[in-house]
Amino acid sequence: MNLLNIALILPIITALICFAFRNAAKWIALIVSAIVLIFSVFIFLSGHMISPWLMLYSAPFNSGIFMAAAFFTFIVVLFSQKSAEGMERIGEYYGYLLITIGAAAGVLFATDFMTLLFFWGMLGIPLYLLVGIKGNGGAAAKKTLIMVGGSDALMMIGIALIWVINGSLMIGAARLPLNNSFTIIAYLSLLAGAFAKAGVMPLHSWIPDASEVAPSEVMAFLPASLDKLLGIYLLARISIDVFPVMPNSMISILLMAIGSITILAAVMGALVQHDFKKLLSFHAISQVGYMVLGIGTGLPIGIAGGLFHMFNNAVYKSCLFLCQGSVAQATGETKIEKLGGLAAAMPVTFYVFLIAAFSISGIPPFNGFVSKWMIFQSLIELSKTSPLWIIWLAAAMFGSAFTLASFVKLIHSVFLGSPTVATNKAREVNWQMWLPTVLLALLCVVFGVFAFSLPLKYLVFPATGWILMPGWWEPGLATGLLLLGLAAGALIYLAGRTGGVSVKPPYIGGELIEESATRVTGAEFYNTIREMPVIKHIYSAAEARFFDIYEILSGFSRGMSDILSWFHNGLLHTYLAWMLLGGIVIIWVLIR
Amino acid sequence: MITIILFLIMIAAAVYAVETGEFRNAVYSLALLGLGVSVYQLTAGAFLPGALQLISVFVLIYVLNRTLLPKASPREFAEGEYFSRAVFLIFMILSVILACGVSDAIAPNSYSPYLLSFVLILTGFFSVAFKKDIKKIVAGIVIIEYAVEAFLTLSGERQGITPLIGILAIVLLAVIAARLSDRLGTTDVTKIRELRG
Amino acid sequence: MRILLPLLIALPVVWAALAAVVYRFNRRAADLITALVTLITCGFAIALYLFHPLNYPIVFRLFGISLVLDGLSHLLILTAGIVALFVAIYSISYMEKYGRKDLFYVLFMLMLAGIYGVVLSGDLIVMFIFLEMAALSAYALVAFGLESQPLEASFKYFIMGEAASAFILIAIGLVHAAAGTFDLAEAALRLQMTAPFIKAVALGLFLTGFGMKSALFPLHAWLPDAHTAAPSPISAMLSGVLIKALGIYAIVRVLFNVFGMTSQISSILMILGIISILVGVLLALGQWDFKRLLAYHSVSQIGYIALGVGLATPLGIMGGLYHLFNHAIFKSLLFLNAGSVESQIGTRDLKEMGGLSRKMPVTSATSLVASLSIAGIPPFNGFWSKLFIILACVQAGKIWLALFAVIGSILTLASFLKVQRYAFFGQAKETLSEIKESPVPMTIAMVSLALICLAIGLLSPFVINYLINPAVGAVANGVGYGRIVLGASK
Known part of the structure; x- marks a missing residue:
């Protein structure tokens, strides 16, 4: 039997076994996800592969993404061995993970839109059930599936239009120019599907809600890695193969505007969060804005940067969520105010988190830097033809700055500072939990240092074609701007930390009070931003869900x-x- | 000519059944209507429907007397049903126009029986639509059933057992209506609106 | 094979006559024989699929009355057979609490016979008689609880149903006056030569009458009452089969095969369909009564069927009829779920439920399957039919209709996730701590229907090929139906 069919069917069948035998589920899931990972490597190495039965095919690009998906599945299953031990619906949990990777294979290897839509829609079911796995997440799970499943329904119109215009449902059977209302409607409706899955504004709002109820493993698995891979895969696929997006076209400007708004609005949301997991979830939205921005340029280097950022983001974001899961496991707490001083108690988690945080903030030599640099480079290249480039560039830069600022706050308040009631008895988590995060952190470094010889060469360029990098590692404009953004982030951080320089024992009302009542938690660092005149109203409107x-x-x-x-x-x-x-x-x- | 007179009698019976305050009189005038239909069917050569129709008249009298007669009637004309009344008036006017057209198209030379049968049907609809007493609504349904039988025979049907079905429907309807008014203690259809939204 | 056609109708009628007697002596036997009768009729439908050539009607004639089985009626018979089988199994335990199970079986069998009769009869008057038989049993079954709500619902249903029946009968009279025959096949041949005015009036009356039976907007107002108040297995039967056999089937048969489709009829059906979709689903969204919510979804889903059929393209008809079949399966399953919940916790109010997925795992899982099916999420069956309807809309150049259909689909998803959230998610209330799963016959019925939902979704190409396409062929013959049936009966 064809490896592609096995990669699709094996996880789905074994998921049923997981439902039936809940005690064996974790071993079955571990073995099956390892097998799928190995198969995915084979599929990737064999270049091109076709399965006529289910109309599947693999090329280096989609099999690369599948390899990444299988890798994240394996990582999450490995992490869950210990972390998910007490879960009530453990059999279902592993079963849904396996169904997800099976359906993801269907999406990635599909040759025609019908197959793609079938598996794409199917992915919604395990997502829904995983968000609600603890049994208390009815509202968030409902919202998730309505947004994701609803956008799948919209995709039907796009697919129908492609079928009518083209006479064929094959993906990329013909290039359709985006110059009439039919193709534009078709493109936009497919875009809705991709955006809802990846969490691009305005279809992002399920992610923060889901983060409140879903376990960290689920967040690391779906919104942070797999949904990003699939959503951006679809975006790239339709924007490259089906409806080529031309630089400076209306659609290109629309995409870049959406990307920029997503970057900025989500990161602003992240700045004021008090919940560790929810804060990360806002970054999961913000980062996807870079990918849309990159792909929206329509330039090869921008698309390559966007796709590379997709891989990078999946790596560091799942790492961040898993670290958060470790912290939650060790302390039982997700509120930032109640965390602190964990660096000493959980050194491995701390360093891993640090690396991932540097990556997401775009600090060299980690992987986030390289992909962001490519996106910046593409925006600069755009400057030759369009005056709007400066807006996009500013959005990307400020996004970077705010990201760094928010992670500095996070690191300070979770890992540094003084321990709290919740954290003073915390211990480093079991190796089964830290090992996956270490692997991901290593990947952050490897993808950063060997960006061109490994990930770009094998994973990204098959999709976009080989790109000659202008001015790589030269102290050019892009590098300078990136570093400027980081400096701005540091400034924002320092601006937030006004006062509190001299340390004295707290002495109120004639008696010494407990230190925990007065400690600087870091959660309020950015209240100054929150209180700014216009932004204040935007924040309160956002909290009343006016923008949802x-x-x-x-x-x-x-x-x-x-x-x-x-x-x-x-x-x-x-x-x-x-x-x-x-x-x-x-x-x-x-x-x- | 006889047909036309028969139909006029039927219409008179129907109108009396709809408008009389005494339900006992309404029952017998409905029976007269049924009898008229039966006579018409038998004279037109539709023996099976005519015979069934004749039987149905006795069933009708028995059933209505047993079920609905003992129930007290509400005062007529509730306030604030302007929408439905307006719609019914439009419906009535348009239906009469339509009925003229249809009768003329079916039988250009002898359209009057068709027209009268449509008027009979509309009398039934009037009762169903304008009366708030469920007894009158049931009576309206009876008129519609009988009138449609007459119309079927007019249009050439000779073999059917539709009167049988019609009387079964009336029996069941009368039983359900009686049970309903027992359960709710009213026969006012505007007060029977527990299910809404 | 021909002899199976009258047997399909006679078997339930005979059992309806005997059920009350047998029930008096042995209750268990009556339960089993009822299930057996539905199983046999279902088996007949399958046997006919196996042994009779595709796309060629079978005609049975007796005393000048003809029974005709073509692809379309075959699909309806299979649908009715499957749903009736599981409803009968489910009723074994569900109907215990009502008492008078013998009467229930009599009415149920009469309704089933009526449905088979409507679908098989090749004669307008016979069709009407069976239609009334099914409808009268349905009125009685809606009122079966004899509480105030069932009686009220039944009364309203009855008045509107009889008004619609009068419309249909007048139309039948007009057809006879114009064409001189009640036979569908002969009428199909002769009506092409009659005056367009009478044809148009008759058609309008048929459309109104059958439209009321199928609960298309604005003729839908009786449905939420009736389907809510009826005992749940009967709601399943009404929503799953009755509105389709008496409504959609009759519309399709009369419009396509007897009168011939025109662009006016097509646009009427499409517009009524799309309004039904939106109005039904919006009303469902605001409901807190589990069964009323489901009932409004029937209005909405019938809209999809009417939309697909109204497009009058082969793909549209295929989507519509496929959706008819799918809707029968998942909607009856949903009503069985609602009945299971109601019989265990004693309420239909979603606000009083919660955390039932732990207490009632089978009901919970099967209702999730049905909810995802109706919302059109793959791999379940509703996905395919909705996809085909939307493809057909776009193919016919009606992108707006496609868009509204998609919006309807999203709202459907939203309202069913609301059900999942309030009924099955979360923590069980204190008052619900003693709740158990429903008895075995009920769970068997629910699990089987859920598996059928999944199987149809996964085996979609086979289902389309063997079940749907013959029906589409029969519809697409148009008024050629007359010639084909008359040819087959010689």
Whole structure:
């Protein structure tokens, strides 16, 4: 049997076994995810592969992404061996993980849109169930599936249009220029699917909600890594193979605007969070903005940068979430105010987190730096043809700055500072939990240092074609701007830390009070930003969910529902009147 | 000519059944209507439907007297049903126009029986639509059933057992309506609106 | 094979006559024989698929009355057979609490016979008689609880149903006056030569009457009451089969095969369909009564069927009929779920539920399957039919309709996730701590239907090929139906 079919079917079948034998589930999942990882490497190494039965094919690009997906599955399963031990629905948990990787294989290897849509929609089910796995996440799980599943339904229109225009459902059967309303509608509706999965604004709002209830492993697995890989894969696929996005076209500008807004708005959201997991979830949204920005340029280097950022983000973001999971396991706490001083107690987690935080902030020589640098470079290249480049560049730069600032705050308040009630008994987690994070941190370094000889060469360039890098490692504009952004981040951090320089024992009302009541937690660092005139209103509107498309639309539908409900007043005569009115209209139309 | 007179009698019976305050009188005038339909069917050569129709009249009297007659009637005309009343008026007017057209198209030379049968049907609809007493609504359904039987025979049907189905429906409806008014203690259909929204 | 056609109708009628007697002597036997009768009729439907050539109707004639089985009626018979089988199994334990199970079986069998009769009859008057038979049993079954709500619902359903029946009967009379025949096949041939005015009026009356039976907007107002108040297995039967056999099937048969499709009818069906989709789903969104929510979704889903069929393209008809079949499966499953919850915790109010996934794992899992099916999430069956309907809309150049259909689909998902959230997620309330899973016959029925949902989704190409395409062929014959049936009966 073909390896592609096995990679798809084996996890789904074994998921059923996991449901049935909950005690063996963790071993089954470990073995199966390892097998899938090995197979994915084989598939990747064999270059091109075709399975006529399910119409699957693999090329270096999609099999590279599948390899990454299989790798993250394996990492998360490995991490969960210890961390998920007490979970009530352990069999289901591993089963859903396996279904996800099986369906992801279907999405990535699909040759036609029908297959892609089938597995794409299927991915929503384990996502929904994983978000609600603890049993208390009804509202967040509901929101997640409505947004993700709803955008899948929108994709149907795009796929139907492609089918009608092209006469074929094959992906990339013909290049469709984005110059008429049909192709644009088709492109936008597919975009909705990609955006909801990847968490691009305005379809992002399920991620912070899910982060409040879903376990960290789930967050690391789906919103942080797998959904990003798949969402950006689809975005890249349609923007390269189906509807080529031309630089400076309307669609290109739209994509870049969305990317920029996503970067900035999400990172601003992250700055004021008090919950460790939720803060990371806002960064998961913010980072995807860079990918959209890069791909939206329509330039080869931008697309390559966006795709590389996709891989990098998956690595460091899942690492960050897993570290958060370790912290939560060790302390039982996710509120930032109640954490502190963990660096000594959990040295491995601390250093791993540090590396991942440097990566996400774009500090050289870690991987985030390289991909961000490529995106910056593409924006500079855009400057030759478009005046708008400066806006995108500013957004990207400030995004970097705020990201760094928010991670400095996080590191300070979680790992440095003085221990709290929750953290003073914390110990380093089991090796089964720290080993996966260490692997991911190593990958951050490897992808940064050997960016060109390894990941770009093998994973990214097969999709975009080999790109000659202008001015690599030269102290050019892009490098300078990036470093400038980092400096700005440091400044924002320092600006937030006003006062509190001299240390004295707290002495209030004539007696010494407990230190924990007065310690600087770091959670309030950026309250100054929050209090700024215009931004204050934006924040309060965002907290009232004025910008959440889900809330807007559900409020609208509830209103409509109430109106319609009022008309159904229970009177027989009213109902009869509708019926006769219907009859009159029908007959009138027919005899006209 | 006889057909037309028969239909006029039927319409008169139907209108009386709808408008009389005494349900006992309504029952017998409905029976008269049924009888008229039966006579018409038998004279037109539709013996099976005519015979079934004749039986149905006796069933009707028995059932309505047993089930709905003992129930007290509400005062007519509740406030605030302007929407449905307006729609019904439009429906009535348009239906009469339509009925003229249809009768003329079916039988250009002898359209009056068709037209009268449509008027009979509309009388039934009037009762269902304008009365708030469920007894009157049931009576309206009875008129519609009988009128449609007459119309079927007019349009040439001779063999059907539809009167049987019709009377079964009326029996079941009367039983359900009686149970309903027992359960709720009212026969006012505007007060029967527990299910809504 | 021909003899199976009258047997399909006669078997339930005979058992309806005997059930009350047998029940008096041996209750268990009556339960089993009812299930057996539905199993046999279901088996007949499958046997006919195995042994009779595709795309060629079978005609059975007796005393001038003809029974016709073509692809379309075959699909409906299979649908009715499957749903009736599981409803019968489910009712064995569910109907215990109502008492008068013998009467229930009599009415249920009469309704089933009526449905088979409507679908098989090749004659308008016979069709009407079976339609009334099914409808009268349905009114009685809706009122079966004899509480105020069932009686009220049944009364309203009855009045509106009889008004619709009168419309249908007037239309039948007009057809007879114009074409001189009640036979569908002959009428199909002769109506092409009659005056367009009478045809149009008759068509309008048919559309209104059958539209009311299928609960298309604005003829839908009875449905939420009736389907909520009926005992749950009957709600499953009403939503799953009755509105399709008496409504959609009759519309399709009369419109396509007897009168012939025109662009006006097509646009009427599409517009009514799309309004039904949106109105039904919006109303469902605001409901807190589990069954009422499901009932409004029936309005919405019938809209999808009408939309697909109304497009009148082969793909659209295929999507519509496929959705008809799928909807029968998942909606009856959902009503069985609702009945299971109601019988265990004694309420239909979603606000009073919570945490049932731990207490009632089978009901919870099967309802999730059904919810995902109706919302059109792969790999379950609803995905395919919705996809085909949307593809067909776009193919016909009606992107707006496709967009509204998609919005309807998203709202459907939203309202079913609301059910999942309030009924099954979360912590069980104190009052629900003693709740157990439903008895075995009920779980068997639910699990089987859930597996069918999954199987149809995964084996979609086979289902389309063997079940749906013959039906599409029969519809696409148009008024050629008359010639084909008359040819087959010689």
